[in-house]
Amino acid sequence: MLIKRGPNGIDLPYSSEITPREVFESRRTFIRQMAVGSIAGGALLEMVNREAFAQAGQKLAAKPNPAFVVMDKQTSFKDASTYNNYYEFGTDKADPARNAGTLKTRPWTLAIEGEVKKPMTLDLDSLMKLAPLEERVYRLRCVEGWSMVVPWVGYSLSELIKKAEPTGDAKYVEFVTLADKAQMPGLGSPVLKWPYVEGLRMDEAMHPLTLLTVGMYGEVLPNQNGAPVRIVVPWKYGFKSAKSIVKVRFTKEQPKTAWNLAAASEYGFYSNVNPEVDHPRWSQASERRIGEDGLFAKKRKTLMFNGYNEVASLYTGMDLRKLF
Ligand SMILES: Nc1nc2c(c(=O)[nH]1)N[C@H]1C(S)=C(S)[C@@H](COP(=O)(O)O)O[C@H]1N2
């Protein structure tokens, strides 16, 4: 996919083919005005920003990163965007696709706070431009026993963390997600304590696999997949991959996460994909790949760390049966 270079040399993350016509046209007018020197630099930045206020489905330019591509057949966009867990929009798999249209993803801000030298609040546009967008094809396995293979668009969360300069006291990272009753019908239900909160240990958050995600299948994230910005941690059960995050908080103490608070014996803080540690109510030894669930489809063997063996060294010396 092409990255269009803006008139001032800033890479525009969206290509003109898909830019809404009025934006495209105003850009042309604007370029013309630029040529006659009638617009100041400030106005230019504003224009680039406005252009990047993309909606779900809009194309995103991202460079495939072959170092992060699993060879498994990709799940279809249709399956990945209609079979979801996003309890803020209902607990049925079809609910998020049906109900998440009410999520207002723009404007959006992400606050970076806690144990950092540089706390900041980023709007979506600055977030999109903080590092080059990459496409990465990851396996994602839900604790319920199904998995998907999705081409995500984003960049390593470590890029953002480095900018915030964590202090020596930052041992964990907490992700706080949006909780707005006006937009999210599921908040009326007490299934979880809202907002949905997740967390990682600092070294897990800094691991290059941990992806700050803004798109999938070459497009801006559909709302039901966690627009406008989510985390994807491919070696952990899906619930660690928090959707629609509004805050990244660096802490001394291990964050209290939503699923752990709801049922500590079933959902540990670590929740690494581990075929040897069963969920108290079912085995975790195998999984069903979404899209392969016909009558004759075989279940797949679940792999340790979901197949991401490069993370094993993060856990040397830890008893992963106790710290599940
Ligand atoms: N805010 C929020 N994030 C969430 C959830 C949720 O209910 N709310 N569900 C989690 C679970 S259980 C899974 S399996 C993944 C599913 O991501 P996907 O729908 O994009 O496949 O999102 C995770 N992130």
Ligand SMILES: [Mo]
């Ligand atoms: Mo899940």
